[in-house]
Amino acid sequence: MSRHDTKGVSPASNDGFLLKLELHSDPKLLCVVRGALENLTEVFGFSPPDRRSVTRAVDEALTNIMRHCYQGQLDQPIEVYCTRVPRRSSSDGAGLQILLCDYGPEVDPAKLRGRPLDEIKPGGLGLHFIRQSMDTVEYQRSGSTNQFRLVKYLQPSTQSLGS
Amino acid sequence: MQISARHSDRTTIFDVSGDIDLANSPEVRKALLREVREKRTPRVVMNLSKVRYIDSSGVASLVEGLKACRDLNLRFILFGLSPSAREVLQLSRLLKIFEVYDNEDQALASQI
Numbered sequence: 001m002s003r004h005d006t007k008g009v010s011p012a013s014n015d016g017f018l019l020k021l022e023l024h025s026d027p028k029l030l031c032v033v034r035g036a037l038e039n040l041t042e043v044f045g046f047s048p049p050d051r052r053s054v055t056r057a058v059d060e061a062l063t064n065i066m067r068h069c070y071q072g073q074l075d076q077p078i079e080v081y082c083t084r085v086p087r088r089s090s091s092d093g094a095g096l097q098i099l100l101c102d103y104g105p106e107v108d109p110a111k112l113r114g115r116p117l118d119e120i121k122p123g124g125l126g127l128h129f130i131r132q133s134m135d136t137v138e139y140q141r142s143g144s145t146n147q148f149r150l151v152k153y154l155q156p157s158t159q160s161l162g163s
Numbered sequence: 164m165q166i167s168a169r170h171s172d173r174t175t176i177f178d179v180s181g182d183i184d185l186a187n188s189p190e191v192r193k194a195l196l197r198e199v200r201e202k203r204t205p206r207v208v209m210n211l212s213k214v215r216y217i218d219s220s221g222v223a224s225l226v227e228g229l230k231a232c233r234d235l236n237l238r239f240i241l242f243g244l245s246p247s248a249r250e251v252l253q254l255s256r257l258l259k260i261f262e263v264y265d266n267e268d269q270a271l272a273s274q275i
Contacts, residue, residue: 028186056247066185133254
């Protein structure tokens with residue numbers, strides 16, 4: 001498998017392809033991705049709270065990749081694929097799927113659960129934010145690639161690019 | 164992100180502007196903890212009215228500031244939360260833990 005293969009998801013060949021971003025693992029670029037996601041989610045037709053949710057989830061997922069997968073290295077590759085996916089039921093609209101790919105070490109799924117919130121302490125909140133913000137949160141290892149798949153579905157009343 | 168401090172009447176107000184994320188939350192944490200642990204200012208106030216976005220590392224910095232204040236029996240106050248900042252504190256169940264006001268006048272007038 002090539003370094004940039006995303007076998008299993010093939011986002012770039014999907015008819016629903018919307019946007020691809022490639023960035024280095026430099027935290028200074030997080031604001032750039034947030035800006036892109038804020039605009040994409042608006043065009044897609046999400047409500048302001050859902051726009052913030054999607055942007056927050058992607059930002060937190062990228063933060064985790066930078067901190068934990070790449071351990072603070074600033075020059076490692078990250079790819080972000082945004083695609084439109086079909087509705088999952090008649091009660092919601094189309095979904096926006098964001099696939100984040102990195103080439104760091106395999107992630108221990110046990111560490112993706114997040115910590116309980118009943119203790120007041122710093123840290124460990126990012127995963128909780130992601131799970132609270134998105135409808136689907138999945139991780140898989142494909143060859144040398146970590147793939148984090150996030151999906152948020154439109155509420156039925158919203159119609160735009162996602163309709 | 165920019166952070167500056169105003170000092171008056173046993174109070175320090177940090178004016179923060181921009182987004183607080185992984186790139187700059189260490190700067191917020193450093194400024195906060197220095198004010199609390201070294202200067203022991205009785206009341207530390209965070210003006211977040213020009214902060215549009217706070218990520219989990221930013222929330223962690225605020226929690227560290229709160230805990231440091233509690234350890235020294237000092238007050239730690241937030242005001243001017245954006246919708247996004249309010250949401251992350253709600254998601255992390257911390258909104259009720261912090262002392263939060265809508266604006267500076269209310270924050271400075273508060274007595275506990």
